[in-house]
Amino acid sequence: MSEVRVRFAPSPTGELHIGGARTALFNYLFVRNKGGKFILRIDDTDLERSKTDYIDKLFASLHWLGLNWDEGPYYQSQRLEHYRSEAQRLLESNKAYHCYCTEEDLAESRAVARKESRAYLYPGTCRHLSAEDEKALQQEGRNYVIRLHTPDQGQTVVQDAIRGGVNFDNAYLDDFIILKSNGYPTYNFASIVDDLELQITDVIRAEEHLSNTPRQQICAEALSYSLPRFAHVPMILAPDRSKLSKRHGATSVEEFYAEGHLPEALVNYMALLGWSPGEDEEILPLEQMISRFSLDRVSRTAAIYDVNKLAWINNHYMRVYDLDKLAEAALPFFEERGLLKTPLSDEAYDYFKQVIDLVRERSKTLVELAEGARYFYTDDFEYEEKGVNKQFYKENVADYLRRLAGEIRSMEHYDKNSVEELYSSFSEELEISKGRLIHPTRLAVTGCTVGPGIFDILALLGRDTTAERMEQAAEYIERKLS
Numbered sequence: 130m131s132e133v134r135v136r137f138a139p140s141p142t143g144e145l146h147i148g149g150a151r152t153a154l155f156n157y158l159f160v161r162n163k164g165g166k167f168i169l170r171i172d173d174t175d176l177e178r179s180k181t182d183y184i185d186k187l188f189a190s191l192h193w194l195g196l197n198w199d200e201g202p203y204y205q206s207q208r209l210e211h212y213r214s215e216a217q218r219l220l221e222s223n224k225a226y227h228c229y230c231t232e233e234d235l236a237e238s239r240a241v242a243r244k245e246s247r248a249y250l251y252p253g254t255c256r257h258l259s260a261e262d263e264k265a266l267q268q269e270g271r272n273y274v275i276r277l278h279t280p281d282q283g284q285t286v287v288q289d290a291i292r293g294g295v296n297f298d299n300a301y302l303d304d305f306i307i308l309k310s311n312g313y314p315t316y317n318f319a320s321i322v323d324d325l326e327l328q329i330t331d332v333i334r335a336e337e338h339l340s341n342t343p344r345q346q347i348c349a350e351a352l353s354y355s356l357p358r359f360a361h362v363p364m365i366l367a368p369d370r371s372k373l374s375k376r377h378g379a380t381s382v383e384e385f386y387a388e389g390h391l392p393e394a395l396v397n398y399m400a401l402l403g404w405s406p407g408e409d410e411e412i413l414p415l416e417q418m419i420s421r422f423s424l425d426r427v428s429r430t431a432a433i434y435d436v437n438k439l440a441w442i443n444n445h446y447m448r449v450y451d452l453d454k455l456a457e458a459a460l461p462f463f464e465e466r467g468l469l470k471t472p473l474s475d476e477a478y479d480y481f482k483q484v485i486d487l488v489r490e491r492s493k494t495l496v497e498l499a500e501g502a503r504y505f506y507t508d509d510f511e512y513e514e515k516g517v518n519k520q521f522y523k524e525n526v527a528d529y530l531r532r533l534a535g536e537i538r539s540m541e542h543y544d545k546n547s548v549e550e551l552y553s554s555f556s557e558e559l560e561i562s563k564g565r566l567i568h569p570t571r572l573a574v575t576g577c578t579v580g581p582g583i584f585d586i587l588a589l590l591g592r593d594t595t596a597e598r599m600e601q602a603a604e605y606i607e608r609k610l611s
């Protein structure tokens with residue numbers, strides 16, 4: 130059996146969108162499952178919209194996701210000669226022809242079609258020009274394009290690995306352009322020429338291209354090549370089934386990064402957009418996805434983008450992630466917020482790891498992790514307002530905080546257990562619940578009403594910071610109550 134070869138072929142006209150990234154991922158899972166080559170091709174023949182900056186970002190996004198390619202990148206803009214010579218071959222075998230129709234000619238046939246309420250199809254004006262006619266037109270200095278002579282009757286059947294056979298009536302396909310007057314190929318032509326030359330065995334791409342596939346198959350047949358297999362993966366829609374856009378949340382890989390997602394979590398989430406491993410499993414490490422991936426478990430219906438599910442999956446990965454890796458991923462988010470400055474000493478790095486290990490449980494993203502760990506790095510935080518009303522203004526709170534702070538300062542041995550014991554004995558002595566002490570303490574030292582275990586926090590903050598913040602809170606309460 131020949132080697133399985135798939136390609137991901139983005140157009141560098143914007144940031145890598147979740148739809149494109151998911152297509153790349155399905156290609157990757159498919160080929161890693163079969164053991165073959167993953168090829169990257171850059172479809173950069175749109176001179177106006179393609180930007181090298183987007184190409185760089187694309188590479189960065191694919192690397193970040195871990196979707197590394199084995200071959201390429203091939204650039205279509207550097208393969209123009211191939212398209213031209215293949216078009217020439219079609220001209221020579223009379224399967225393609227020069228078309229000299231002007232914009233006005235075409236506008237006229239469009240107007241006629243509109244008037245007759247039918248879809249516009251190129252009427253084939255230049256299909257059978259004689260050699261003399263052509264010569265005369267060329268002498269006039271007319272530009273030409275190259276069109277493929279397509280069948281007028283019958284059907285073209287796309288055998289889609291996900292959808293089964295999809296029939297297209299040839300009567301609705303006109304003689305489409307394969308090479309434009311500037312010598313550049315159209316997408317349909319360049320794409321199939323490359324797929325054939327690069328010996329792609331399986332073309333896995335977005336559903337929006339399904340209607341292009343009959344055209345590409347006709348090109349392949351005209352060029353006497355055998356077809357690759359095709360699979361069109363379903364669209365990704367917003368929860369209201371509208372087209373996915375910025376208003377539904379992050380849509381590009383860069384935005385997901387900036388929101389503080391982990392690449393493994395995003396990959397896991399994207400795999401489930403249209404594919405299912407069979408059971409109701411949601412958390413799947415990459416190796417499992419690879420070993421279980423198959424196109425027949427890809428859905429034909431649109432996948433729905435669900436930010437809550439992504440958040441849930443990301444939180445899962447945050448919790449189980451290797452701590453060193455998490456530290457590395459999280460560091461830029463702390464730096465960005467001015468909470469940390471690299472390089473960190475060994476001691477500071479160690480402390481950082483303890484902090485994130487404590488906070489990660491409750492964080493859905495690295496942004497939440499950094500925000501949730503703020504109080505470990507700065508005294509500059511406000512008390513949550515609803516907490517102030519609920520916790521600080523209860524009877525004797527300022528006094529309790531002050532007395533506890535005093536005890537803490539005089540503790541010989543300060544750690545999680547000893548400070549917890551202090552709270553236990555203090556609450557017994559005062560005959561109040563431990564909660565009456567813990568809640569205001571949490572607010573005093575973190576500014577928040579919820580968070581990780583309070584004694585873990587106090588231990589990590591250290592004796593002096595803890596005591597100081599409790600005294601400051603006591604002062605604050607006294608000021609407000611006086």
Ligand code: GLU
Binds near residue numbers: 138334335
């Ligand atoms: N450049 C095309 C796109 O980004 C590629 C489509 C294909 O895979 O053939 O939509």
